[in-house]
Amino acid sequence: MKQTKRSMLLGTAVATLLASNLVGASALPETAPAPANNPTTPAKVELGKQLFFDPRLSIDGTISCNSCHNVMSNGTDSRATSVGIDGQRGGRSAPTVWNAAFLSAQFWDGRAATLEDQSKGPPLNPIEMGMPSEEAIVERLSSIPGYVEQFNSVFKGKNAVSYDNMAKAIAAFERTLITRNSPYDRYVSGDKNALSQQAQRGKKVFEQSGCSTCHSGANFAGPTQPIGEGFYQKFPAIDSDYDKKYKLSDDKGRYEVTKNKDDMNKWRVSSLRNIALTAPYFHNGSVATLDEAVRVMAKTQLGMEMSDKDVADVVAFLNSLSGEFPEISMPRLPETVNNSLVGNMK
């Protein structure tokens, strides 16, 4: 049973990946590709940074994008699941915003094609930022003179404050969030001392045991796909005790988006960039440590009990995927004078 499932999984994966690198053999690019209708410009990035850090995008002024995707840290909140307005808990773990620009589909279930689409979700989600409508957000942004001025300048219009343009600016900022020059990147660029002996052993285990079948490409998230076409795999693919222990199957994953039975428990393959920094792990954040996450993956996706030594080596390799975080200046949020937009919220 386990063998059969594993063969099916690998069969599908190999067919998908035949023409692509099985191993993430390239360094992260310096810049992220942007859609033709949203070129990245410095002024747009600056506006997007302000919006990303502005808690006034939430109904009561307490939650910004950065609350759950902390750019000063690992791009997540380091929690199993996030906390939105009124202390409400979400159901899935916040994915990191670092290098998200290189993913071809956003959210755990790939329900947004682009960073632009993704950024439109949380502000309207009642348990995240809780704004009642796009119009309410546009109205709030339009009450802040510093935003009106920047929107009109960046998007060249007289009434350029819109939900679409907000999303474009945030996405432009997010496209600058790239962590390059990890030990792994230096290694594949020719510096053979950039990886420790243990990390090099871990790299071999990672490749030979099949991790790299799915975690391929420069972002270790699968082959490059057209924007909007995610690279999905079933998780857990193979029955094990971990399923019950960590409630891995409770959330139906992409099935909840498509209602297609083939998508049951399927998830976008996660990037492994900075994975050592983004505990806890998996869609429900149920696994606390990276070594346990490696054990779970080996069992549920590859049907193997990985030895403690191999786990330690793979963890050493995964640590080599932690990149350098660029220095960023703090945004200054444009003010409303003589009054507050969120002052009288309960």
Add this chain to the structure above:
Amino acid sequence: MKQTKRSMLLGTAVATLLASNLVGASALPETAPAPANNPTTPAKVELGKQLFFDPRLSIDGTISCNSCHNVMSNGTDSRATSVGIDGQRGGRSAPTVWNAAFLSAQFWDGRAATLEDQSKGPPLNPIEMGMPSEEAIVERLSSIPGYVEQFNSVFKGKNAVSYDNMAKAIAAFERTLITRNSPYDRYVSGDKNALSQQAQRGKKVFEQSGCSTCHSGANFAGPTQPIGEGFYQKFPAIDSDYDKKYKLSDDKGRYEVTKNKDDMNKWRVSSLRNIALTAPYFHNGSVATLDEAVRVMAKTQLGMEMSDKDVADVVAFLNSLSGEFPEISMPRLPETVNNSLVGNMK
């Protein structure tokens, strides 16, 4: 009755202030004074900045100092009262951290003498950051290698991670949060065009009607006092309908600290620096706009109905107290690798 109360109030104030400037006639200093046992150094400021922005100082990793004292904005959360862990609401409005270094007593009721003392409060407050004990905070900080290294280096010790040193570092960072070069500062430095005609009229109203009796000094928060000795006034001092409308007397203020009847409804006189940016107003954040706050103050402290024109002029003057916010680089929060310190918090 009103006249009597007013006279008593002014009598006290004049006695207190006799030897000091009745008008805030000087610009903000370039640097803030530091206690002898906590000199401000660049490495300490950098460590303090990281701590100030680190949500791991709260039990569940959701609240940092910056959550309620937003340095990217006005140094507050722009709310009537703040929101701590689990969506809990506090009872008083978060005072701005900008220029707090120039206050001789911290908190609305002056219960902390220094920024060091102040910063030790919120982490342990069950409705703010909710850490169970100083020991729990020290243990958490000690689990973060990047903090251990910095504490030992900054405080020159082998086991220098302590609650006291955490407070010292945060205070050192806060002493750099100064907004200089406001229109008012430029005006008193000789640039007579820095204030509009309306703001100059407002300045006269501010001085002649008695606002500057208490809001004196470079920080518009009263005379310079020894550290720990706050400058307190009763608020509201004179009966009016505003009291009931805005529940101004419900909170007993400094009385809650001292249990001394003379301190009933007394409050540390607030700085007016950046006051146009820090709505809503007063200890309970009950007043939404600056013009209404001016009306309330004129009535409750000076016993006068201020005309709409005078209110508008005073508001114009108060707007001239908004300074320039220095550019600050984002801190990079030191990581824990392969696990999270807050991942398994509910």
